Amino acid sequence: MAKTIAEKIFDSHLVDTPSNDIQVIRLDAVLCHEITTPIAINDLVKRGKDHVFDPSKIKAVIDHVTPAKDSKTAMQGKILREWARRHDIKDFFDIGRNGICHALFPEKGFVRPGYTVIMGDSHTCTLGAFGAFAAGVGTTALEVGILKGVCAFQYPQTIKIDITGRLPAGVYAKDVILSIIGRIGVNGATNKVIEFTGPVVDTMPMDARMTMCNMAVEAGATSGICYPDRQTVEYLWPFVQNEYESKDSALKDYSRWISDTDATYADIVTHDVSDLEPQVTFDYKPENVKAVAEMAGTPVDQVYIGSCTNGRIDDLRVAAKALNGRAVAANVRGIVSPATPQIYRQALQEGIIQTFMDAGFCVTNPTCGACLGMSNGVLAKGEVCASTTNRNFYGRMGRGGMVHLMSPATAAATAVAGHICNSDLYQKGE
Amino acid sequence: MEKFNGNVLFLNRDDINTDEIIPAKYLTENDKDALKPHLLEDLKLSGFQAQDSLSDKHVIVSRANxxxxxxxxxxxxALEVNGIHLVIAESFARIFRQNMFACGLMAIELPPTTLDHIFKQYATQNTTVKTDLSQNCFEFSTGGLSERVEFKLEDFDRQLVEAGGWIEYADKKYR
Structure with a gap:
């Protein structure tokens, strides 16, 4: 029977079918951070079940508030750190080596095509960019994952979004995904997997695919997913070169994880991006999306470039290019947060950090921080932030603050202008 | 089960998100009871005052997503420590729904027409819900008015509620 990639992954990981469409699947990776894991750890200890199913399949990082900002966040780090130590979890990333989980874990080679991955974080769907089924879960599901290496999901239905045409210059993956969420809505893919396919996705580098899959959850999707291809192999090669004779043989193996052409979909959407303009959100839902040109002139107090959505090296390169040697406008606070130490280092070597600092940006260490209003750039009531993050919910970056989501290029141009505007990199599609 | 009975808080809006239910700044707590005073603190809904509106409420009825x-x-x-064990809505986000049943709580979907009727008939009154799990049925009542509303509960979700949650269920079943 013809299957989608998500169906293939489920069928190859099936442990149990407790009722009609619910499947319990075996997990290849259980990822942990210091916000949602400590309560699971405490509960396991309380139950006398302080075990892990396989320390080599558990990866952990302190990323949301780091360095700790107060006694409570210090305690969350301490609980995670001591747990990693006592269970010999070797892939644990602490201060100096830590970065935002959904940027760090792929960079370390912890995800492969065909994998099943969970984490106590809704943006885990980012990792679907590698042809994996990757889903955010709550603390209890994480706890069972840590203890038993399994998780329960509805058998996946898939929406295929075929992205066609040619992206105009200065329009990026972030604009594409915002336009898709604007089209299908925040509830448009609930309980479903979104497959991103088509010529535009084929030419997207892994950083861009991760941006796309990252925001699949903002349309309600369980996982975003892209087919593994040569770019996937290139990205993963340093980690898999001992497993395969050549890149071609890796590619051949990974081709198992591509949907059959006659697979059954819940829906198939064709999304032509040839005329797409840079996008920006308004109001308090990620589906409230407009062309930047329609919002042009809206003043901002802060510009934030970073997060699991847009804190990768390609994002920083584009933002630096859009700055083009210019300084941040007076009355605007610019903050840039490279998503991992490796990205930070790369940005230093390429002179990108210098560009940001010359422009008057504050460069922070890698952390989730401001995106969810926890640290490193929280908004005051009435303030407006132009942000490359993923959620414009009311209060998200600070109570009473307004968040406009946009691409790194638009954010950089906005920082210079002091109000929302298109970057000079944008050229209208033909 | 009695934990699924009680006075209803009506939240007449789609897409109420988890940042509104409990803002991220409280995620540094390692004790669930510490969340209690902050439930729905950032909810954007006209006329809603978290502390007053929540008083003595045990069931939430809301809209889509x-x-x-x-x-x-x-x-x-945050719902549980406030004594709210049941949310009824047109639909739920996948993770929230999964989390409710994983905790042995219930997230039950009703069709939009049924909810329209319930909002119209009951939202302006003090309304209570009684849940009959053996009959898959709610009883909404206010003043002299009362009616039965049937609901669907997936087998797996029922098993989770009966077990007390996903960890209890999984611990017995999977090695």
Whole structure:
């Protein structure tokens, strides 16, 4: 029977079918951070079940508030750190080596095509960019994952979004995904997997695919997913070169994880991006999306470039290019947060950090921080932030603050202008 | 089960997200009870005053896509420590729904027409819900008015509620 990639992954990981469409699947990776894991750890200890199913399949990082900002966040780090130590979890990333989980874990080679991955974080769907089924879960599901290496999901239905045409210059993956969420809505893919396919996705580098899959959850999707291809192999090669004779043989193996052409979909959407303009959100839902040109002139107090959505090296390169040697406008606070130490280092070597600092940006260490209003750039009531993050919910970056989501290029141009505007990199599609 | 009975809080809006249910700044708590005073603190809904509106409420009735956004199980926990064990809505975000049943709580979907009727008939009154799990049926009542509303409960979700949650269920079943 013809299957989608998500169906293939489920069928190859099936442990149990407790009722009609619910499947319990075996997990290849259980990822942990210091916000949602400590309560699971405490509960396991309380139950006398302080075990892990396989320390080599558990990866952990302190990323949301780091360095700790107060006694409570210090305690969350301490609980995670001591747990990693006592269970010999070797892939644990602490201060100096830590970065935002959904940027760090792929960079370390912890995800492969065909994998099943969970984490106590809704943006885990980012990792679907590698042809994996990757889903955010709550603390209890994480706890069972840590203890038993399994998780329960509805058998996946898939929406295929075929992205066609040619992206105009200065329009990026972030604009594409915002336009898709604007089209299908925040509830448009609930309980479903979104497959991103088509010529535009084929030419997207892994950083861009991760941006796309990252925001699949903002349309309600369980996982975003892209087919593994040569770019996937290139990205993963340093980690898999001992497993395969050549890149071609890796590619051949990974081709198992591509949907059959006659697979059954819940829906198939064709999304032509040839005329797409840079996008920006308004109001308090990620589906409230407009062309930047329609919002042009809206003043901002802060510009934030970073997060699991847009804190990768390609994002920083584009933002630096859009700055083009210019300084941040007076009355605007610019903050840039490279998503991992490796990205930070790369940005230093390429002179990108210098560009940001010359422009008057504050460069922070890698952390989730401001995106969810926890640290490193929280908004005051009435303030407006132009942000490359993923959620414009009311209060998200600070109570009473307004968040406009946009691409790194638009954010950089906005920082210079002091109000929302298109970057000079944008050229209208033909 | 009695924990699924009580006075109803009506939240007449789609897409109530988990940042509204419990803001991220409280995710540094390692004790569920500490979440109690902050439930729905940032809810954007006219006329809603968290502390007054929540007083003595044990059931929430809302609209589409309830619990969207972050995966934080702090959202169901914040409901639970306030004595709210049942949310009825047109639809739920996947992770929120999964988290509710994983905690042994219930997230039950009703069709939009049924909810329209319930909002119209009951939202302006003091309304209570009684849940009959053996009959898959709610009884909404206010003053002299009362009616039965049937609901669907998936086998797996029923098993989770009966077990007390996913950890209890999984611990017995999977090695």
């Amino acid at each position: 309830f619990g969207c956004g972050s995966s934080r199980e702090h959202a169901p926990w």
